[in-house]
Amino acid sequence: MRILYVVGTRPNFVKTAPVIAALRARLPEGGHAIVHTGQHYDRLMSDVFLEELGVPPPDHMLEVGSGSHAQQTARVIERLEPVLLAEKPDLVMVPGDVNSTLAAALTAAKLQIPVAHIEAGLRSFDRTMPEELNRIVADEVSEHLFLHSDEAIANLRAEGIAEERMHFVGNTMIDTLVALEERFRAAGAAGRLGVGPGEFALVTLHRPALVDGPLLAETVEPLAALAREMPVVFPVHPRTRKAMEALDSERPGLLLCEPLGYIDFLSLLADAGAVLTDSGGIQEETTYLGIPCFTLRDNTERPVTIRAGTNTLLGLDPAAIATIPARLGERPASRPEPPPLWDGRAAERIADVVAGN
Numbered sequence: 001m002r003i004l005y006v007v008g009t010r011p012n013f014v015k016t017a018p019v020i021a022a023l024r025a026r027l028p029e030g031g032h033a034i035v036h037t038g039q040h041y042d043r044l045m046s047d048v049f050l051e052e053l054g055v056p057p058p059d060h061m062l063e064v065g066s067g068s069h070a071q072q073t074a075r076v077i078e079r080l081e082p083v084l085l086a087e088k089p090d091l092v093m094v095p096g097d098v099n100s101t102l103a104a105a106l107t108a109a110k111l112q113i114p115v116a117h118i119e120a121g122l123r124s125f126d127r128t129m130p131e132e133l134n135r136i137v138a139d140e141v142s143e144h145l146f147l148h149s150d151e152a153i154a155n156l157r158a159e160g161i162a163e164e165r166m167h168f169v170g171n172t173m174i175d176t177l178v179a180l181e182e183r184f185r186a187a188g189a190a191g192r193l194g195v196g197p198g199e200f201a202l203v204t205l206h207r208p209a210l211v212d213g214p215l216l217a218e219t220v221e222p223l224a225a226l227a228r229e230m231p232v233v234f235p236v237h238p239r240t241r242k243a244m245e246a247l248d249s250e251r252p253g254l255l256l257c258e259p260l261g262y263i264d265f266l267s268l269l270a271d272a273g274a275v276l277t278d279s280g281g282i283q284e285e286t287t288y289l290g291i292p293c294f295t296l297r298d299n300t301e302r303p304v305t306i307r308a309g310t311n312t313l314l315g316l317d318p319a320a321i322a323t324i325p326a327r328l329g330e331r332p333a334s335r336p337e338p339p340p341l342w343d344g345r346a347a348e349r350i351a352d353v354v355a356g357n
Helices: 010-026 048-055 069-087 099-110 130-141 151-158 172-185 215-227 238-245 261-272 281-289 301-307 318-331 348-357
Strands: 002-007 031-036 092-094 114-119 144-147 166-168 202-205 233-235 254-259 274-277 293-296 310-314
Touching: 002 010, 002 069, 002 099, 010 048, 010 092, 010 114, 010 172, 010 281, 010 348, 031 069, 048 261, 048 293, 069 099, 069 151, 092 099, 099 114, 099 130, 114 130, 114 172, 114 301, 114 348, 144 151, 144 348, 151 166, 166 348, 172 261, 172 281, 172 348, 202 215, 215 233, 215 238, 215 318, 233 261, 274 281, 274 318, 281 293, 281 301, 281 310, 293 318, 301 310
Parallel strands: 002 031, 002 092, 092 114, 114 144, 144 166, 202 233, 202 274, 233 254, 274 293, 293 310
Antiparallel strands: none
């Protein structure tokens, strides 16, 4: 059996690394090829991730780079098709909900190659989000839908997806976190930045709704106010840094740093007293770690994190950042249990399905 794995962005690597390892172990005589689309192409956003996760070097680099959604999707389709024709895989594995996911799923489906979608069935029910359209289309054309939370089952049933295509396997991102826990617990990233465990807020912002318009300027001011109550560490996404540099404003109290490798980022995440984010994956990682998370979005495709009690939707309202200290005081002291099957063994269950065991 020949399997081709398509990755392109930072979260893709985290979700796919344990699956590649599990299937290489289960099918050692099979063919395993990795395609890196290059949707994230900055070294700190891609290469260092692959090195830390122990993923073999990609067999194919598409180098699609940035551009509009249409341009990026089209480049992946155009450059992936000859790779698929040459590799002749029996299965194409795609993770998540980015443009690379949509493009790879469409290209394989048009060539009549079965597709498996890792993290299928998530829905924000907001079609203004490009990721929502990517999820819907990838799920529609995939033969195997690997689900990481139970609400995905109801979402897919509502869209008429056949039950036999669904496999509730758990969260492969948590597999990676579990495998690396000893390393990131010992990394001491907070100490190197001069902040103490449990004493600081960690911030990540990258979605266009926040960083590509006037909301970014409205967000910096309450972040600076929060920093007067607790240190605020902000590893700045390249697009966000570019937008912030265009602002004519002071940022007292904010500790800005470059994007971090995965080990150092998890080290900071595990030691944070609170996390403010617009990222889907970080909502999941904080839920597993029991860290209070505040999501600066109107909706989430991961309601399981809300039910777990670790994640709070603030809305797309920067003024709500001011409520974080009070909300932290209302949190229960006990750490909640992780959602079902978020146990570090999701990739093994995927391997069971693919290998037919």
